Amino acid sequence: MKNEKLDELIDQTDRFARNLGRFYKGNLLIDKDVNPKKTAKTEITKTRPGEEEVKKAILVAHKQTKDTGVVVEMDIFGNETMKREEWEFAESLDQLNSLIHDCRKCELWKTRTNFVFGVGNPNADIVVIGEAPGADEDAQGEPFVGRAGQLLNKILDATGFAREEVFICNILKSRPPGNRNPMPVEVEACRPYLEKQLKLVNPKLILLLGRVAAESLLKTKEPLAKLRGKIHNYKGWNVMVTFHPAALLRNPNWKRPTWEDMLQFKALYEEMTGKKVQSKGMQ
Numbered sequence: 001m002k003n004e005k006l007d008e009l010i011d012q013t014d015r016f017a018r019n020l021g022r023f024y025k026g027n028l029l030i031d032k033d034v035n036p037k038k039t040a041k042t043e044i045t046k047t048r049p050g051e052e053e054v055k056k057a058i059l060v061a062h063k064q065t066k067d068t069g070v071v072v073e074m075d076i077f078g079n080e081t082m083k084r085e086e087w088e089f090a091e092s093l094d095q096l097n098s099l100i101h102d103c104r105k106c107e108l109w110k111t112r113t114n115f116v117f118g119v120g121n122p123n124a125d126i127v128v129i130g131e132a133p134g135a136d137e138d139a140q141g142e143p144f145v146g147r148a149g150q151l152l153n154k155i156l157d158a159t160g161f162a163r164e165e166v167f168i169c170n171i172l173k174s175r176p177p178g179n180r181n182p183m184p185v186e187v188e189a190c191r192p193y194l195e196k197q198l199k200l201v202n203p204k205l206i207l208l209l210g211r212v213a214a215e216s217l218l219k220t221k222e223p224l225a226k227l228r229g230k231i232h233n234y235k236g237w238n239v240m241v242t243f244h245p246a247a248l249l250r251n252p253n254w255k256r257p258t259w260e261d262m263l264q265f266k267a268l269y270e271e272m273t274g275k276k277v278q279s280k281g282m283q
C-alpha cells in the first residue's frame with residue numbers, strides 16, 4: 001500500500017477511535033480482559049446509541065456552535081455530515097418564532113417594521129396562507145389585520161370557521177416594500193420557515209389565498225381560474241386555492257366565486273375530518 005493511502009487509513013482509524021467515546025456517550029463497553037483464549041476479541045455490548053443519547057449529542061454540538069446558531073452533525077469518523085440551523089429543531093410554533101423573528105436571509109429585513117410569523121391555533125385542522133404582510137400587518141406584526149383581514153374573518157365565519165380555530169400565515173414573513181409581489185429569491189429564502197410551520201401544525205387542509213401565494217407554493221404558472229376548484233397536493237397536504245380577500249375588495253364580482261370555492265373547501269374538510277361544519281352564508 002502506498003504511504004499516502006496508509007497515512008489516510010491511520011488518520012481515519014485515529015479519528016474513528018477518538019469519536020467512539022463522543023458518539024456512544026460513554027455507553028460503549030469493551031471487554032479488555034486479558035484472556036489468551038479470547039485474544040484480539042473485542043465485545044461491543046451496546047452497538048447503537050438510543051434516541052436520548054443522540055438528542056444529547058445534538059445538544060452538545062448545538063452548544064458548541066451557539067454563536068452562529070448552526071448545528072453541526074458529525075458521523076462516527078468526525079466528518080461533518082450535515083449542517084442544520086437551530087430553528088430546524090424547534091418543537092413548537094412559539095419556539096420557532098423566537099428563533100427566526102430576527103431573520104435576515106433576504107433583503108426584506110431591512111425595510112420591515114415587524115416580522116410577521118403567523119397567528120392562530122397551533123393544532124389547527126386548517127392553515128390559511130397568503131402571499132406576504134401588507135402595511136397593516138407590518139405595523140402590527142400579525143397577518144391579515146387590515147381591511148383584507150377583516151374580510152377574511154367574514155369569509156371564514158360565513159363558511160363556519162372561526163379565525164382563532166385556524167392558523168393564518170403568509171409565504172413571506174417580512175413585507176415587500178410598497179406591497180410589490182414577492183421575488184422568487186425571497187420565496188425560496190422564506191419557504192423553509194413555512195414548511196416548518198406546516199410540519200408543526202400538521203393541518204388536514206391548506207387554503208391558499210390568491211394567485212401569487214398559489215404560484216409560489218405550488219410552483220405553477222397556471223392562472224388562478226385553472227387552480228380553483230381542484231385539490232392540489234403540497235408535500236402530502238391537501239391544498240385548495242381561492243381569491244385573496246384584497247382582490248375581492250378591488251373587485252366585488254369575485255365574491256360569488258369565492259363563496260363557491262369556500263363551500264367546496266368546507267365539503268372537503270367535512271369529508272376528511274368527519275366533522276360537520278355549520279355555514280352561516282355570505283352577507
Ligand code: SF4
Nearest residue numbers: 103106173174189190
Ligand atoms: S422574508 Fe423571510 S427570509 Fe426574508 S428576511 Fe423575512 S423572514 Fe427572512
